[in-house]
Amino acid sequence: xxxxxxxxxxxxxxxxxxxxxxxxxxxxxxxxxxxxxxxxxxxxxxxxxxxxxxxxxxxxxxxxxxxxxxxxxxxxxxxxxxxxxxxxxxxxxxxxxxxxxxxxxxxxxxxxxxxxxxxxxxxxxxxxxxxxxxxxxxxxxxxxxxxxxxxxxxxxxxxxxxxxxxxxxxxxxxxxxxxxxxxxxxxxxxxxxxxxxxxxxxxxxxxxxxxxxxxxxxxxxxxxxxxxxxxxxxxxxxxxxxxxxxxxxxxxxxxxxxxxxxxxx
Amino acid sequence: xxxxxxxxxxxxxxxxxxxxxxxxxxxxxxxxxxxxxxxxxxxxxxxxxxxxxxxxxxxxxxxxxxxxxxxxxxxxxxxxxxxxxxxxxxxxxxxxxxxxxxxxxxxxxxxxxxxxxxxxxxxxxxxxxxxxxxxxxxxxxxxxxxxxxxxxxxxxxxxxxxxxxxxxxxxxxxxxxxxxxxxxxxxxxxxxxxxxxxxxxxxxxxxxxxxxxxxxxxxxxxxxxxxxxxxxxxxxxxxxxxxxxxxxxxxxxxxxxxxxxxxxxxxxxxxxxxxxxxxxxxxxxxxxxxxxxxxxxxxxxxxxxxxxxxxxxxxxxxxxxxxxxxxxxxxxxxxxxxxxxxxxxxxxxxxxxxxxxxxxxxxxxxxxxxxxxxxxxxxxxxxxxxxxxxxxxxxxxxxxxxxxxxxxxxxxxxxxxxxxxxxxxxxxxxxxxxxxxxxxxxxxxxxxxxxxxxxxxxxxxxxxxxxxxxxxxxxxxxxxxxxxxxxxxxxxxxxxxxxxxxxxxxxxxxxxxxxxxxxxxxxxxxxxxxxxxxxxx
Numbered sequence: 001x002x003x004x005x006x007x008x009x010x011x012x013x014x015x016x017x018x019x020x021x022x023x024x025x026x027x028x029x030x031x032x033x034x035x036x037x038x039x040x041x042x043x044x045x046x047x048x049x050x051x052x053x054x055x056x057x058x059x060x061x062x063x064x065x066x067x068x069x070x071x072x073x074x075x076x077x078x079x080x081x082x083x084x085x086x087x088x089x090x091x092x093x094x095x096x097x098x099x100x101x102x103x104x105x106x107x108x109x110x111x112x113x114x115x116x117x118x119x120x121x122x123x124x125x126x127x128x129x130x131x132x133x134x135x136x137x138x139x140x141x142x143x144x145x146x147x148x149x150x151x152x153x154x155x156x157x158x159x160x161x162x163x164x165x166x167x168x169x170x171x172x173x174x175x176x177x178x179x180x181x182x183x184x185x186x187x188x189x190x191x192x193x194x195x196x197x198x199x200x201x202x203x204x205x206x207x208x209x210x211x212x213x214x215x216x217x218x219x220x221x222x223x224x225x226x227x228x229x230x231x232x233x234x235x236x237x238x239x240x241x242x243x244x245x246x247x248x249x250x251x252x253x254x255x256x257x258x259x260x261x262x263x264x265x
Numbered sequence: 266x267x268x269x270x271x272x273x274x275x276x277x278x279x280x281x282x283x284x285x286x287x288x289x290x291x292x293x294x295x296x297x298x299x300x301x302x303x304x305x306x307x308x309x310x311x312x313x314x315x316x317x318x319x320x321x322x323x324x325x326x327x328x329x330x331x332x333x334x335x336x337x338x339x340x341x342x343x344x345x346x347x348x349x350x351x352x353x354x355x356x357x358x359x360x361x362x363x364x365x366x367x368x369x370x371x372x373x374x375x376x377x378x379x380x381x382x383x384x385x386x387x388x389x390x391x392x393x394x395x396x397x398x399x400x401x402x403x404x405x406x407x408x409x410x411x412x413x414x415x416x417x418x419x420x421x422x423x424x425x426x427x428x429x430x431x432x433x434x435x436x437x438x439x440x441x442x443x444x445x446x447x448x449x450x451x452x453x454x455x456x457x458x459x460x461x462x463x464x465x466x467x468x469x470x471x472x473x474x475x476x477x478x479x480x481x482x483x484x485x486x487x488x489x490x491x492x493x494x495x496x497x498x499x500x501x502x503x504x505x506x507x508x509x510x511x512x513x514x515x516x517x518x519x520x521x522x523x524x525x526x527x528x529x530x531x532x533x534x535x536x537x538x539x540x541x542x543x544x545x546x547x548x549x550x551x552x553x554x555x556x557x558x559x560x561x562x563x564x565x566x567x568x569x570x571x572x573x574x575x576x577x578x579x580x581x582x583x584x585x586x587x588x589x590x591x592x593x594x595x596x597x598x599x600x601x602x603x604x605x606x607x608x609x610x611x612x613x614x615x616x617x618x619x620x621x622x623x624x625x626x627x628x629x630x631x632x633x634x635x636x637x638x639x640x641x642x643x644x645x646x647x648x649x650x651x652x653x654x655x656x657x658x659x660x661x662x663x664x665x666x667x668x669x670x671x672x673x674x675x676x677x678x679x680x681x682x683x684x685x686x687x688x689x690x691x692x693x694x695x696x697x698x699x700x701x702x703x704x705x706x707x708x709x710x711x712x713x714x715x716x717x718x719x720x721x722x723x724x725x726x727x728x729x730x731x732x733x734x735x736x737x738x739x740x741x742x743x744x745x746x747x748x749x750x751x752x753x754x755x756x757x758x759x760x761x762x763x764x765x766x767x768x769x770x771x772x773x774x775x776x777x778x779x780x781x782x783x784x785x786x787x788x789x790x791x792x793x794x795x796x797x798x799x800x801x802x
Contacts, residue, residue: 055749062750120573127492127558177781210559214748222748225383226500226741227390 030240033233046234056219056235063215066131067199070138074146074195075188077139082150082187083180087157097151104144112137112208130211137209138199145198146191153187154180189250197243317371318630321620322357323385323398325612326378328461329638330356330650340649344667352646360637364630367428372630381562389413389617396620397631402611403501405457406448406731414456415616421458421632431458431639434665436658437693438723442609446728457613458635459656463581464609464718464726465502466602468588470575476710479601482509484576486553493575495568496553498560500744502608505729506578507546507553508535509605516605531606532727538736543743550747560748566590569598580610581715582653588712589652599710602722609726611656641665654716658691666691666700673704673713681706687717695720 037043050056081100085093103111115137120126126133157180165175201217214222216239223232332355340350354362357374364372377395379385382404389395400408408414422432439462443454469479478484485494485506497503512534515521524530554560558574569577570590579587584600591598614635621628637643641664644655648668659665666687675682685704688697704713718726732740755763 054752055746058750058752061752125492125558126573174781181781208564210561212554212557212560212748213750214745219745219749222745224387226737227383227386228738228741 030233030236033229034237035234037230046231047238049231050234050238059214059216059219062213063200066134066138066215067196069135070142070199071146071192071196073135073139074143075191078143078146078150078191079188082147082154085147086151086154097147100147101144108141109204109208112141112205115140116208126210130209130213133209134206134211137205138202141202141205142195142199145194149190149194150184150187153184157183193247193250197246201239316626317373318626319373319375320397320627320630320634321375321377321395322634323377323379323388323395325399326380328378328399328612328651328653330643330646332356332358340645340668340671342645342664342667342671344663346664348642348664348667350642350645350649350668352650356638356643356646359643360634363637364633368629368633370626370630374634389619394620395617396627397614397616397634399460399612399614402453402457402613403729403731405453405613405615408615408617409448409451409453409456410731410733413618415618415621415628416455417458417616418628418632421635422454428633428636430636430641431657434639434641434644434657434660434662435459436656436690438690439611439656442611442728443613446730448731453613457615458639459611459613460638461582461651461653462609462611462656463654463715464602464607464722465505465578465580466584466600466607466715468569468577468579468584468598468600470572471597471599471710473575476599476601479576479599480604481513482506482603482605483513485578486510486549486556488556490575491556492558494557495559495561495565495574495577496557497565497578498562500740501729502578503550503553503560503744504546504740505535505608507549508537508542509603510549511542511545513605528724528727531725535606535608535727536730538732538740540739543739547743547747550744551751554747570594570596572596581718582651584715585712586652588715597707597711599707600712600715601710602714602718602725605725607722607726608729609723610729669713669717670702672716673702673708675703675705679705683709685709685713685717686719689720689723690717 034046035042035044037045084090085097090096116126119133119136123129123133161179161183162175165179170178200215201220203215203217203221206213206215206218216235220232220235220239223229223235330352332352334352336351338351342348342350357376361372361374364370379388382400385398385400386404386407389398405414420426421429423429424432435458439459440454443457443459444452446453467479467484469484474484474490478487484490485496487494496506509516515534516531521527521530558568559565561568565574565577565579566583566587568574569579569587577587579600581600588598588600614631616628616631621631638647639655639657641657641659641662644657644659644665645668648655655665657665669687673685682703683706685702685708686695686697686700687702688700689695691697691700702713708714
């Protein structure tokens with residue numbers, strides 16, 4: 001029997017095809033629509049109207065503020081949690097971690113529906129605090145994405161460095177601030193990337209929490225709903241550019257710690 | 266040569282992939298040019314009558330009887346013939362069988378569903394081909410305007426043909442609207458056969474909100490019920506409500522109400538799209554947004570039933586569903602139609618040129634389907650299953666009125682009852698003594714009122730026209746403005762707070778970095794100093 005062997009190139013074919021059909025081609029279509037008008041002629045009007053329209057800029061600011069608030073809350077909750085899970089030598093650490101990840105196995109619309117009922121019991125009327133509810137729901141949804149990378153980086157932290165710092169006379173607080181925190185930055189960065197960006201676009205949560213103010217995702221959706229594919233594509237493209245920019249900026253900070261970059265599980 | 270080598274050196278494979286990609290790209294960029302391969306029997310117009318006809322139908326989700334009723338669900342009507350109705354098979358299966366029995370032609374229905382009119386339109390634009398679809402009136406107006414529909418045959422309106430259940434049964438009130446409403450000079454009835462219809466109004470909790478309050482559009486922006494009402498998450502319905510508030514004084518003026526041409530004047534007001542009206546509507550919608558519990562497209566029914574909100578802007582069909590659901594928990598809600606005006610809406614069957622044109626066998630099957638769902642017993646099955654009101658009044662048959670009576674007629678031991686006239690829909694004579702239902706008194710504000718509005722409601726029920734491209738864009742832009750965060754709404758003190766917060770974060774960050782961050786480039790001198798210090802220490 002002849003052994004069948006595949007070269008590396010051939011092994012890449014399935015993914016390359018997938019990438020081409022579902023990433024490159026759609027992107028090309030988006031670019032086409034973004035720079036044309038209804039009748040298919042080249043135009044920059046969509047680009048210009050994005051930056052000259054107070055509404056789109058307002059929505060962009062609102063999205064950024066929402067996403068920043070969600071990310072900040074996630075970080076504040078996730079860091080101590082991950083620290084305890086990874087550093088305090090709990091016997092059942094992995095089990096506890098599993099408990100935090102477990103909700104991800106249930107569809108998020110179901111979880112948000114349940115959360116809505118809980119919040120209704122607590123607040124009475126959800127419509128009175130739309131922004132707060134959105135932040136709570138998104139935090140609830142994205143928290144595991146923040147905990148996981150932090151947990152991984154903190155777990156791999158070299159104990160000898162901490163001992164060295166203590167030997168050199170640093171107090172516990174200083175050890176944390178000067179050694180642990182800087183060394184866990186790659187985890188923080190990938191955690192932020194994984195919560196900030198989806199939080200700018202996940203309008204399903206927004207709708208479910210009765211927040212009637214659009215974020216970027218809903219704005220794009222609304223344009224496609226009224227058949228204005230050109231403006232919708234342009235806003236998608238601008239958001240795409242923005243995401244690339246954020247990834248690039250946050251990515252630069254941790255570039256030296258190449259081994260820690262893939263901090264996500 | 267091994268398999269590996271052959272593959273690697275084979276340039277035609279790569280070429281093939283490129284071509285596929287290019288084809289896909291063209292299909293996406295020019296929707297409709299590529300698209301699906303047509304069904305074997307469709308499109309070419311040369312199919313002989315013996316051949317199997319494939320009919321591709323797209324309808325709303327859960328908008329046709331799917332059969333499978335329990336034996337106990339049998340509806341025994343009190344009509345002349347003593348009809349019993351039970352949905353055993355789905356309507357579509359029954360149609361296939363009936364068509365074979367009646368015309369001796371085999372038909373295969375490919376049935377699919379859509380969630381919103383826009384969803385259907387996008388599906389069609391992306392190359393999904395259908396023969397017969399059931400959009401709402403504004404969408405079929407759009408399709409007529411775009412010349413994408415196949416006109417109904419003359420034969421379809423021939424009342425002498427036994428199987429023409431639609432034209433023999435459709436309510437005169439509805440028939441008149443379909444005949445008189447035109448787009449680009451062509452009446453709706455040239456292209457469309459009605460399916461379900463209703464009004465728009467407000468479902469409310471009568472314990473908390475009076476009927477008088479619920480009968481005014483202003484309720485939706487009333488600060489007294491802040492966070493207690495929901496509004497439709499689509500521009501047309503919300504715009505209509507906003508105009509109802511905007512023109513309230515005019516619409517409620519006694520002289521206006523008494524005027525001969527009241528209906529035309531309401532229609533003119535409620536279809537205004539001039540800049541000034543749109544601007545004012547935008548302000549009202551912003552008020553409504555600040556006041557509402559939410560904009561909803563589906564969740565409003567559940568929120569109403571669970572008591573999260575007190576009032577809910579709703580279509581009459583969904584209002585009936587909401588009232589029914591709440592009733593299961595002994596929670597009694599009511600439905601009101603605003604005194605100013607209401608939007609009479611329709612869902613109707615239309616045939617698409619893409620699929621039908623030049624294929625007589627297919628067109629016959631499509632028209633037969635419209636007739637089949639208009640057959641009185643089938644109308645009852647659909648109405649029972651969906652809970653909406655059919656446009657069919659029954660014509661010679663009294664089955665449909667008997668069903669209305671079966672639904673809402675009071676039991677003999679009922680308490681207070683009323684004589685509720687339904688003639689406005691069934692015969693066109695509002696006071697027709699043969700079409701009076703003796704119902705429980707509260708039905709005048711509940712399901713019966715929603716399903717069969719009395720004449721005084723029809724007197725203020727107008728069609729909301731399809732806006733042309735330019736106006737449509739203007740109104741859609743207005744809607745986006747309403748929904749987006751308005752930077753100009755921030756006051757100077759808001760900006761002060763924002764800037765102060767940003768400054769605090771920035772300063773704290775800088776301080777933290779300077780104080781604690783490990784510096785890579787510590788100057789040699791400092792390093793030596795610290796080293797000496799450590800040794801001494």
